[in-house]
Amino acid sequence: MQLKRVVVTGLGALTPIGNNIQEYWEGLKNGKSGCAPITYYDTEKFKTKFACELKNYDPSEYFDRKEVRKLDRFAQYALVSSDEAIKDSGLDLDALDKFRVGVIWGAGIGGLETFQTEVLNYAAGDGTPRFNPFFIPKMIADIAPGNISIKYGFMGPNYTTVSACASSANAMIDALNYIRLGHCDVIVTGGSEAAVTIAGMGGFNAMHALSTRNDSPETASRPFDATRDGFVLGEGAGGLILEEYEHAKARGAKIYAEVAGGGLSSDAHHMTAPHPEGIGVVRVMENCLKDAGIDPSEVDAINTHGTSTPLGDVAELKAIAQVFGDHAPDININSTKSMTGHLLGAAGAIEAIASILAMEHGVVPPTINHSTVDETIDPRLNLTLNKAQEREVRVAMSNTFGFGGHNACILFKKIS
Structure with missing residues (x-):
């Protein structure tokens, strides 16, 4: 069987050093640190008091209030980055065979903040289980690709890969294989995470996995340096449009690169x-x-x-x-x-x-x-x-x- 070629035709990013592809690239090439003291909660009793949070992210710029209540941050990030990637690709959504467009997304944890909030609310109550009706659909890791497919009507393969920190790489490799085997023309892929929470930071601290360089957070993530003392937790998302080469060429798409293998x-x-x-x-x-x-x-x-x-x-x-x-x-x-x-x-x-x-x-x-x-x-x-x-x-x-x-x-x- 002759495998089809697969190319990248769209990119989207929401990161601690830039809230879109252009900002992300400027941050990367200029060596910008995205690490700073945590603003989401009081860190007084935590060993690590810093992380790579998103900067100047306001969900109201992307979603109405009703949508925000239904979406954990990790799902918000997925929708924002995938939307940028889809727009960047120049795909004519009305011309697509949507049964041949899939969404394969990675998330190592999913809606941790939602889980944390509901459990803490229950613990602070009188023991009556008054849980938010959106608790489960906000929390589950597969809701990110589900929401992407619902928004655009994509009806091809739709699921989440979960392999801890390898999750979105697994998603991209799965997307590569679906397209080169001829099952899809286009797949929205990537990953999102929002684990800068009390539970996330507390759990990784308990494992002694995080840097505790609280006196200099902006330099705490120092790969390959002799004084490195653990990783710095970040949040955000990256979205990519993978497309069959002939399909992309026929519509005159900009092609960033070929996905050669995984x-x-x-x-x-x-x-x-x-x-x-x-x-x-x-x-x-x-x-x-x-x-x-x-x-x-x-x-x-x-x-x-x-x-x-x-x-x-x-x-x-x-x-x-x-x-x-x-x-x-x-x-x-x-x-x-x-x-x-x-x-x-x-x-x-x-x-x-x-x-x-x-x-x-x-x-x-x-x-x-x-x-x-x-x-x-x-x-x-x-x-x-x-x-x-x-x-x-x-x-x-x-x-x-x-x-x-x-x-x-x-x-x-x-x-x-």
């Missing part, structure tokens, strides 16, 4: 810690390269998972050195989480978008906040430290890994 693997090692030698990461990148038919020597840039955790950063860079060998020093390696923080289930989407924009503009965004060399990291590697670097990017890889050992890798290339 790979998946499992560490099968630990609930939260990566395999120290990066065995699963080696395999997922090899699987991705094989699926794409791309030689390792062709890869120009890798947006790493790079969360700023002591174990994870080293394991991933070991794996890159193993997979790419002598070519590894020629690759621009970066971690945009140094700017956005870790968006959990939305991380794969916004980082894939960063890779695509790097290809479009010929600029690799920096890994910011690096000041102290980690002697355990191969010094030959170009980690794109502190300043964006100009170069032609013809092939870009994006890595995303999740608690439970879920590894996902996606590869983009310039269209030819």
Whole structure:
């Protein structure tokens, strides 16, 4: 069977460093930190008092009051970013066969704030279960793609992928496969998350997963730095329009990049810690390269998972050195989480978008906040430290890994 080619024709972003694609790109290339003290609740008793919240986000700019009451923030973010992507794609919605348009979306947690609010309200009451009738439909992770499909009338495959922080990368790979197997012409994909809440921050603090650099939050996310002490929680969404190549070409669409391939693997090692030698990461990148038919020597840039955790950063860079060998020093390696923080289930989407924009503009965004060399990291590697670097990017890889050992890798290339 001849697989169909799949391309990216639309992008949308809602991130801690920009509320649309243009703002996001400006933040990325200028090395902007999205981290600041938390404004959503009183952090006095919390170990970590900062996060990468959205800035200047007002739901009333996108939804009426009735809609806001029905939508958890993670679903709001999904609708905002997917709407930007759909508009950016230039799709004529009336001309589409909507049975061949799907929505595959990633969310690692879903409506955590809604769950938290309802349980706290119940606990503060007299024991009578007076729950909001929107509690369940606001909370469930699959409601984001459900709402997108309802808004536009898309009647193809519609579901959420949940694989912790790899969720939106899994969604994009599923979307790639549905289209190249001929089942769909267009799929809206990506991911969203809104876990900067009492429960989210408290839970990750209990795991000792978060940075506690409260004296300097803007520099707390510092991937690859010897003084890194955990990740910084972020929120937001990224949306992409994936489209069958001939379908896009026939309508004269702008094509950002081709989705060359995707790979998946499992560490099968630990609930939260990566395999120290990066065995699963080696395999997922090899699987991705094989699926794409791309030689390792062709890869120009890798947006790493790079969360700023002591174990994870080293394991991933070991794996890159193993997979790419002598070519590894020629690759621009970066971690945009140094700017956005870790968006959990939305991380794969916004980082894939960063890779695509790097290809479009010929600029690799920096890994910011690096000041102290980690002697355990191969010094030959170009980690794109502190300043964006100009170069032609013809092939870009994006890595995303999740608690439970879920590894996902996606590869983009310039269209030819």
